[in-house]
Amino acid sequence: xxxxxxxxxxIIIKQAWAEFDPSKEVKAVFDVSAKVSTNHVFKxxxxxxxxxxxxxxxxxxxxxxxxxxxxxNNLANNLESPYENFLARSLVKKNEVFIYRFKQxxxxxxxxxxxxxxxxxxxxxxLEEKHIVKLGAELALFHKACMNVRNSLPTSxxxxxxxxxxxxxxxxxxxxxxxxxxxHFIHQQCDLFLENSxxxxxxxxxxxxxxxxxxNIGNFSVTSDGxxxxxxxxxxxxxxxxxxxxxxxxxxxxxxxxxxxxxxxxDPLMEDRFILFLKEYHSIFPLTEPEVRFMKEAYRxxxxxxxxxDGRYFFHEIYANKLQREAFELYFPxxxxxxxxxxxxxxxxx
Numbered sequence: 023x024x025x026x027x028x029x030x031x032x033i034i035i036k037q038a039w040a041e042f043d044p045s046k047e048v049k050a051v052f053d054v055s056a057k058v059s060t061n062h063v064f065k066x067x068x069x070x071x072x073x074x075x076x077x078x079x080x081x082x083x084x085x086x087x088x089x090x091x092x093x094x095n096n097l098a099n100n101l102e103s104p105y106e107n108f109l110a111r112s113l114v115k116k117n118e119v120f121i122y123r124f125k126q127x128x129x130x131x132x133x134x135x136x137x138x139x140x141x142x143x144x145x146x147x148x149l150e151e152k153h154i155v156k157l158g159a160e161l162a163l164f165h166k167a168c169m170n171v172r173n174s175l176p177t178s179x180x181x182x183x184x185x186x187x188x189x190x191x192x193x194x195x196x197x198x199x200x201x202x203x204x205x206h207f208i209h210q211q212c213d214l215f216l217e218n219s220x221x222x223x224x225x226x227x228x229x230x231x232x233x234x235x236x237x238n239i240g241n242f243s244v245t246s247d248g249x250x251x252x253x254x255x256x257x258x259x260x261x262x263x264x265x266x267x268x269x270x271x272x273x274x275x276x277x278x279x280x281x282x283x284x285x286x287x288x289d290p291l292m293e294d295r296f297i298l299f300l301k302e303y304h305s306i307f308p309l310t311e312p313e314v315r316f317m318k319e320a321y322r323x324x325x326x327x328x329x330x331x332d333g334r335y336f337f338h339e340i341y342a343n344k345l346q347r348e349a350f351e352l353y354f355p356x357x358x359x360x361x362x363x364x365x366x367x368x369x370x371x372x
Contacts, residue, residue: 029129035064035076038122038133042115046071056240061257061336066135074113075138080131081335086180087132088121090259093176095119097232100171105164110139110254141243142251148279154295156248158302161271164250165264166307168231175232178261182323183225186212189331204350208330211354215322222312222319228263235260235324237270257336258328265313265320272296285348286329288321288357297369304370311372315363325353 032051039048052065054075062078079087091112098109112119113135122133145153190212193205219225234241235258242253260266272290275298290296303309329349333342 031062031078031131032064034078034122034124034131035066035133037124038076039066039135041122042113042120042135051076073138075110075136076133077136078131078133080129081332084123084130084132088119089176089179090256091121091134092119093178093232093261094256094259096175097168097171100174102167102170104249105167108164108250108253110136110252112136136254139252139254143244143246145239145244145274146279147239148277149275149295151295151298153248154275154299155302157271157275158299159306160244160248160250161267162303162306165231165267168233168264169229172229172231175261178230180260181225181230182262182266182327183216183219185327185331186215186323189326192331207350207354208326211322211326215319215326218319219316222316224263224312224316224319227312228265228316230261231264233260233262233264233266234258235266235270235328237267237274239274263313263316263320265316266324268300268317269321269324271299275299286325286345286353288353288360291317291321292360292362292365297366300366301369309370309372311367314366314370314372317366318357318361318363321361322354322357325349329353 031053035051036048039046046068047070049067049069052067053062054065055061055063061081064076064078065073066076067073094109095112095114098111101108114120120135124131124133145157149157190209193209193212222228234253234256236255241255243251245251269291272293275295276290276293277295278290300309328336329345333346336342337345
């Protein structure tokens with residue numbers, strides 16, 4: 023396979039735009055990608071129209087990429103006030119979200135365009151208690167808004183269960199997972215997720231809503247009074263339980279704050295600061311006992327799916343290797359040792 027670093031992605035972006043609207047000539051293409059991710063984001067400028075942003079991706083399946091972005095665009099158009107302009111909108115051509123597929127022997131890549139979205143304030147790197155309380159309330163209100171439109175959205179073919187079964191299938195086919203030879207251990211974790219999800223009746227009883235999973239403070243902006251204002255990163259979007267959003271918010275409100283060098287320890291889910299966040303959320307959009315217990319499995323799924331299964335796609339190699347090594351040495355062992363659902367249930371009086 024050709025080295026992806028040698029590919030001139032700007033050529034693909036220009037080809038994609040020419041198919042979208044050949045009447046507007048591209049002036050320049052600027053790479054504005056995050057440095058820890060393998061996804062590519064570009065700012066595209068023109069001679070006679072406002073700039074747009076382009077996202078180029080080549081991991082996973084084209085059908086899933088298209089499905090997710092169609093759901094997101096429906097969500098963006100259907101969300102009620104005050105979230106009607108919260109999400110960046112994809113460009114649409116003839117009533118369909120425009121997605122360009124570039125396919126050659128060594129590369130199958132997809133490009134989608136977005137109109138720029140306004141950004142207000144980024145949250146502080148370490149939050150004060152007043153910020154944590156406001157954030158808990160805001161996520162509850164946003165989740166309610168997502169719940170209100172869930173039945174109007176296209177159906178998603180992916181579920182947490184199907185993704186984990188795909189991981190076990192991959193293990194069986196290739197004998198090991200991507201960069202990790204610890205096949206037996208990964209199988210055990212997959213089995214635990216499936217068994218515990220079944221015990222909690224996840225597939226039958228849990229409602230699914232749009233969740234964005236990755237809520238680090240670089241992915242959204244807020245107003246001066248802490249309301250959600252804009253959100254623009256959709257790499258980990260899916261239809262799943264609202265519980266999937268909680269782990270990243272536990273990291274946002276954590277005492278350690280936002281860090282450049284990061285790990286995915288389970289510890290933030292047990293901090294008093296996250297409990298403060300959760301109590302405020304629960305007062306507005308009450309959680310059930312099974313949902314609180316499912317936080318453990320949502321974390322397990324996150325590590326299995328986004329670190330083990332797809333880590334080499336989401337992170338550059340140095341990060342992927344570090345996080346996958348830590349998954350075996352720290353994340354999974356500490357999940358059994360440190361996660362205490364009873365502590366959270368007591369705090370919420372459930």
